[in-house]
Amino acid sequence: MYDINAAAVGVVNSGVLPFDEEGAAGPLAEAVAAGRLVATADPASVATAEHVVVIVGTPVDEHLNPDLAAVPRAIERCVEYLRAGQLLILRSTVHPGVTALTEKLLARHGLGIEVAFCPERIAEGRAMVELFELPQIVSARTSAALARAEKFFRHLTEQIVPLAPEEAELAKLFTNTWRYVKFATANQFWMMANDFGLDFERIRYAIRYDYPRAADLPGPGFAAGPCLFKDTMQLAAFNRNNFVLGHSAMLINEGLPLYLVSKMEESHDLGELTVGILGMAFKGESDDPRESLAYKLKKILTLRAKRVLCADPYVRD
Numbered sequence: 632m633y634d635i636n637a638a639a640v641g642v643v644n645s646g647v648l649p650f651d652e653e654g655a656a657g658p659l660a661e662a663v664a665a666g667r668l669v670a671t672a673d674p675a676s677v678a679t680a681e682h683v684v685v686i687v688g689t690p691v692d693e694h695l696n697p698d699l700a701a702v703p704r705a706i707e708r709c710v711e712y713l714r715a716g717q718l719l720i721l722r723s724t725v726h727p728g729v730t731a732l733t734e735k736l737l738a739r740h741g742l743g744i745e746v747a748f749c750p751e752r753i754a755e756g757r758a759m760v761e762l763f764e765l766p767q768i769v770s771a772r773t774s775a776a777l778a779r780a781e782k783f784f785r786h787l788t789e790q791i792v793p794l795a796p797e798e799a800e801l802a803k804l805f806t807n808t809w810r811y812v813k814f815a816t817a818n819q820f821w822m823m824a825n826d827f828g829l830d831f832e833r834i835r836y837a838i839r840y841d842y843p844r845a846a847d848l849p850g851p852g853f854a855a856g857p858c859l860f861k862d863t864m865q866l867a868a869f870n871r872n873n874f875v876l877g878h879s880a881m882l883i884n885e886g887l888p889l890y891l892v893s894k895m896e897e898s899h900d901l902g903e904l905t906v907g908i909l910g911m912a913f914k915g916e917s918d919d920p921r922e923s924l925a926y927k928l929k930k931i932l933t934l935r936a937k938r939v940l941c942a943d944p945y946v947r948d
């Protein structure tokens with residue numbers, strides 16, 4: 632396992648998870664103790680692999696633009712150690728076209744390396760179950776590379792769904808955007824009902840009760856985190872920022888903290904109050920604070936309340 636973060640490499644090599652992931656602590660400790668898993672910050676290590684799986688982060692920047700070079704840049708850093716005959720498997724969620732960019736990069740270096748794009752579909756915290764239960768989307772330009780990638784992922788699951796690379800890139804972005812839009816729909820419904828003095832949960836219960844067509848209407852709540860928001864923005868950028876539904880979802884979801892504070896102000900003099908926020912991670916039972924709207928809520932409250940207190944048993948900062 633090659634990672635440029637030396638601190639994370641040290642933690643993994645000591646057999647300890649660098650973040651919470653249910654059910655993974657035991658298997659990691661065992662794999663490290665048995666010498667089956669070794670982390671290193673040395674790029675030369677990629678030369679020893681038959682398959683190189685790339686899973687670097689692919690965030691959007693402060694202007695909500697995706698960085699199409701994130702994956703190619705990571706590959707450039709170790710390209711001199713890649714060797715002919717390896718299969719390079721891209722697993723990060725990428726802007727459509729990044730697989731093609733990677734293929735061009737490898738060709739430019741004269742490397743006979745095939746590329747597959749096989750998106751990660753797990754939800755954080757559920758990896759040890761979902762890696763074995765979810766179907767794996769597999770894509771590659773040639774049938775030989777596709778067959779190799781399929782064989783690789785059959786170690787995890789028998790359910791393989793083949794696509795072309797560009798279809799697979801969009802499939803992953805559509806999946807996360809679909810979820811983000813559903814959360815926004817629930818949040819807007821909740822605000823509508825709330826403004827009308829009604830309890831949305833009672834209405835939602837009635838909608839879903841023995842009615843399968845509405846079973847996927849989620850409950851309201853903060854929807855952000857390191858994937859859904861940025862992937863919706865990646866898709867918007869891909870469509871030349873012509874994505875009314877995605878941008879509307881972003882305005883609704885990102886507007887929820889301010890809505891909550893405004894509602895509190897209708898009945899309380901916040902300037903005289905200490906307000907507590909219980910839960911800082913981006914979702915429940917998680918230690919991941921990245922892009923969590925609880926921090927946006929904290930920022931807004933810091934300007935308006937006398938004092939803000941935050942607590943989360945999982946988040947260590």
Ligand SMILES: NC(=O)c1ccc[n+]([C@@H]2O[C@H](COP(=O)([O-])OP(=O)(O)OC[C@H]3O[C@@H](n4cnc5c(N)ncnc54)[C@H](O)[C@@H]3O)[C@@H](O)[C@H]2O)c1
Binds near residue numbers: 689705706857
């Ligand atoms: N976290 C999840 O559960 C999840 C689920 C589905 C998809 N994804 C996707 O997977 C990708 C990674 O997500 P993440 O949350 O693990 O990101 P992350 O930023 O937490 O982890 C990425 C890791 O890659 C390392 N890295 C960065 N540049 C590198 C380089 N040049 N060479 C080697 N290592 C490098 C970083 O040090 C870090 O440890 C993203 O595209 C994300 O959208 C993540």
